[in-house]
Amino acid sequence: MSIWRTCFTSPPKPSCQCSSFMPAAASDHLSLLPILLRASMGNAAKSKSPRKRLKGSSGTSSEEPPNSSLNCGMGGDELRVPPARVRVLKQGNVSAKGPVIYWMFRDQRSKDNWALIHAVEQANRVDAPVAVAFNLFDQFLGAKARHLGFMLRGLRGLQEALEALRIPFFLLQGEAVDNIPNFLNGLNASMLVTDFTPLRDIRKRKDEICGKLSDSIAVHEVDAHNIVPVWTASEKLEYSARTIRTKIHKLLPEYLVEYPEWESPRKEWTMEAPSKIDWDNLIADVIRKGSEVPELQWCEAGEVAAKEVLMGSKDGFLTTRLRHYSTDRNNPLKPKALSGLSPYLHFGQISTQRCALEARNFRKTHPQSVDAFLEEMIVRRELADNFCFYQPQYDSLQGAWEWARKTLLDHAADKREHIYTMEELEKAKTADPLWNASQLEMVHHGKMHGFMRMYWAKKILEWTNGPEEALSIAIHLNDKYQIDGRDPNGYVGCLWSICGVHDQGWQERPVFGKIRYMNYAGCKRKFDVDGYIYYVKRLVEDTKKRKGGSLTNFCVKDPKKMRS
Numbered sequence: 001m002s003i004w005r006t007c008f009t010s011p012p013k014p015s016c017q018c019s020s021f022m023p024a025a026a027s028d029h030l031s032l033l034p035i036l037l038r039a040s041m042g043n044a045a046k047s048k049s050p051r052k053r054l055k056g057s058s059g060t061s062s063e064e065p066p067n068s069s070l071n072c073g074m075g076g077d078e079l080r081v082p083p084a085r086v087r088v089l090k091q092g093n094v095s096a097k098g099p100v101i102y103w104m105f106r107d108q109r110s111k112d113n114w115a116l117i118h119a120v121e122q123a124n125r126v127d128a129p130v131a132v133a134f135n136l137f138d139q140f141l142g143a144k145a146r147h148l149g150f151m152l153r154g155l156r157g158l159q160e161a162l163e164a165l166r167i168p169f170f171l172l173q174g175e176a177v178d179n180i181p182n183f184l185n186g187l188n189a190s191m192l193v194t195d196f197t198p199l200r201d202i203r204k205r206k207d208e209i210c211g212k213l214s215d216s217i218a219v220h221e222v223d224a225h226n227i228v229p230v231w232t233a234s235e236k237l238e239y240s241a242r243t244i245r246t247k248i249h250k251l252l253p254e255y256l257v258e259y260p261e262w263e264s265p266r267k268e269w270t271m272e273a274p275s276k277i278d279w280d281n282l283i284a285d286v287i288r289k290g291s292e293v294p295e296l297q298w299c300e301a302g303e304v305a306a307k308e309v310l311m312g313s314k315d316g317f318l319t320t321r322l323r324h325y326s327t328d329r330n331n332p333l334k335p336k337a338l339s340g341l342s343p344y345l346h347f348g349q350i351s352t353q354r355c356a357l358e359a360r361n362f363r364k365t366h367p368q369s370v371d372a373f374l375e376e377m378i379v380r381r382e383l384a385d386n387f388c389f390y391q392p393q394y395d396s397l398q399g400a401w402e403w404a405r406k407t408l409l410d411h412a413a414d415k416r417e418h419i420y421t422m423e424e425l426e427k428a429k430t431a432d433p434l435w436n437a438s439q440l441e442m443v444h445h446g447k448m449h450g451f452m453r454m455y456w457a458k459k460i461l462e463w464t465n466g467p468e469e470a471l472s473i474a475i476h477l478n479d480k481y482q483i484d485g486r487d488p489n490g491y492v493g494c495l496w497s498i499c500g501v502h503d504q505g506w507q508e509r510p511v512f513g514k515i516r517y518m519n520y521a522g523c524k525r526k527f528d529v530d531g532y533i534y535y536v537k538r539l540v541e542d543t544k545k546r547k548g549g550s551l552t553n554f555c556v557k558d559p560k561k562m563r564s
C-alpha cells in the first residue's frame with residue numbers, strides 16, 4: 001500500500017504541458033503489476049466474490065441472483081463464469097426450459113467471451129438449446145461504411161466460427177427494442193443473455209426490452225469486455241486513474257485468469273434455422289449508404305485478424321513490435337510502436353483478457369513495455385468504462401467536474417486567435433499544419449495516432465466558440481472517422497482533453513482556464529513535427545491512390561531521408 005501512496009504524492013509538473021495522456025507518475029509505479037500478474041496465474045474462474053445489489057443503467061435495480069438461481073440444476077457444479085460478472089436485469093422463471101438466446105452487441109467474438117460461455121452454461125443447465133442473435137440497427141451513432149463494413153466482415157467470420165461450435169447465428173435487422181422481444185417471445189425462450197456496454201442508448205434499449213419480454217424470460221447481462229467487471233472494479237464514479245488503479249490491481253489476481261475450457265452446447269437447435277445471410281449484399285449496401293466515410297483497406301476485420309495483430313509471427317504486436325512500446329508509443333511518426341488493437345477491442349473481436357494474458361508471457365523480456373501496455377489497456381480503458389457507466393452525461397460538459405466546468409465557463413468568452421467552423425475543421429483548413437495533418441490522418445487513415453488525439457482535441461477547444469461547441473465537434477468528428485470511435489474511450493478521451501476529466505487543474509491561462517494546455521512548440525520538442533506532416537501527406541496520397549492505406553508501408557523509419 002505504501003508504494004502506491006508515495007507514488008502519487010507528487011503530481012506531474014505543470015510545466016510539462018505536452019506530456020503523455022498518462023501522467024508520468026503513473027507509468028513509473030507499475031511495479032506491483034508483475035506480482036499481481038504472477039498471483040493471478042492458475043486462479044481460473046474460481047470467483048468467490050460477494051453478490052451485491054447493484055443499480056441498473058437507468059434506475060433498474062438489478063440484484064444478482066441468490067445462489068439457488070444461478071446454481072439451479074447444476075448439481076453442485078462450480079460455475080464457469082464468475083457470478084460477479086453477471087447482473088440479473090430481470091428475474092424469470094428458473095424452471096423454464098426454452099432456448100437461451102445471447103443478444104450479442106459489444107463482444108463480437110466466439111472465443112474468450114464470458115457472455116457466450118454464460119449463455120451455453122445456462123442452456124446446458126436446463127438442457128435447452130442456445131443461439132446467438134445480432135441486431136443490425138438501421139442507424140447507430142452515425143456509423144458509416146468504415147465501421148459497418150468492418151463490423152459485418154467480422155460477423156461473417158463469426159457466423160462460421162459459431163456454426164462450427166453448433167451454435168446458430170441469427171441476424172435481425174431494424175430496431176432491437178422490437179426485434180429482440182419478438183424473437184425471444186416467439187421462441188418461448190427461457191433466458192436472454194447480453195453483453196455489457198456502458199453506452200446510454202443500449203442501456204435504455206435493454207430496459208425497454210426487459211419490459212417487453214414475457215414474465216418467464218430472465219435477462220442476464222455479462223461484462224465480457226472488462227477484465228474486472230465494471231461494477232466490481234468500483235461502485236462509484238472514479239476521480240482519476242490514480243483512484244481506480246489500486247482497486248483494479250487488487251482484483252487482477254481474481255479476474256486475470258485463463259478462460260475455462262469450452263463446453264459445447266448439449267442440446268441441438270431443432271427450431272427454425274436462421275435464414276441464409278447474404279453477406280455480400282449486406283456489406284455492399286452499408287458501403288453504398290455510408291460511402292461518405294469509406295472502408296479502410298489496411299485493417300482486416302475479424303477474430304483471426306485480431307489474433308494476428310496481437311501475436312502474428314510477421315508483424316504481431318507482442319511477437320515483433322513490443323519492445324518499442326515503452327519508448328516510442330508517444331511518437332506519432334512511429335505508429336507501429338502502438339499495438340494497433342483498438343479497432344478489434346472496440347468491436348469485441350478480441351478480448352482484453354486474452355491480450356493481457358498473452359502480454360503477461362512477454363513480461364520477462366520486455367517488462368517496461370508490458371507494464372505500460374497493461375496500464376493503458378486495463379486501467380485507462382476500464383476507467384473509461386467506469387466513467388460512462390456512472391456518469392450518464394459522459395459526452396457533455398455536464399459530465400465534467402465542477403472545477404473544470406467553472407474554469408471553462410469563466411473563459412468561454414475569452415478572445416480566440418482563430419475561430420473555425422465545423423466545416424473548416426472537418427476539411428483540415430486551419431492555419432496549423434500539424435493539426436491539419438492529424439485531422440487528415442483520421443479522415444483518410446481512420447486511426448489517428450494516440451498522442452495526436454490529445455493535441456487535436458485541445459486545439460478544437462482553442463478554436464471554437466466555447467467548451468460545449470468544442471466538445472460536440474470533437475465527439476462528432478471522432479465518432480465519424482475513427483475506426484475505433486463511438487467508444488467509451490473516445491468520449492473520455494474528448495472529455496479528458498477538453499474538460500479535464502481524470503486530469504488535474506493546471507496553471508490558469510486564457511481560453512483553457514485550468515485545463516491542461518498543449519501547443520505546437522511543445523510537440524516540436526517531443527517529436528519531428530515536419531516529419532509527421534510529411535508522413536501524413538504521403539499516407540493520404542497513397543490512400544487516395546489505392547483507396548486504402550497501409551500502416552505497414554508507412555511506418556517511417558527516418559522521415560528526413562524520405563523527404564530528401
Ligand SMILES: Cc1cc2nc3c(=O)[nH]c(=O)nc-3n(C[C@H](O)[C@H](O)[C@H](O)COP(=O)(O)OP(=O)(O)OC[C@H]3O[C@@H](n4cnc5c(N)ncnc54)[C@H](O)[C@@H]3O)c2cc1C
Pocket residue numbers: 021329338339340341342343345346376377378380381384448449450451453454457478482484485486487489490491492493494496497
Ligand atoms: C481525444 C481522444 C479521443 C480518443 N478516441 C478514442 C476512441 O474513439 N476509441 C478508442 O479506443 N480510444 C480512443 N482514445 C484513446 C487512445 O488514443 C486510443 O485507444 C489509442 O490511440 C488506440 O490505439 P492502439 O490500440 O494502437 O493503442 P495502444 O497504446 O496500443 O493501446 C492499447 C489499448 O489500450 C487502450 N487505451 C490506450 N490508450 C488509452 C486511453 N488513453 N484511454 C483509454 N484506453 C486507452 C485502448 O483500448 C487501446 O486499444 C482517444 C484519446 C483521445 C485523447
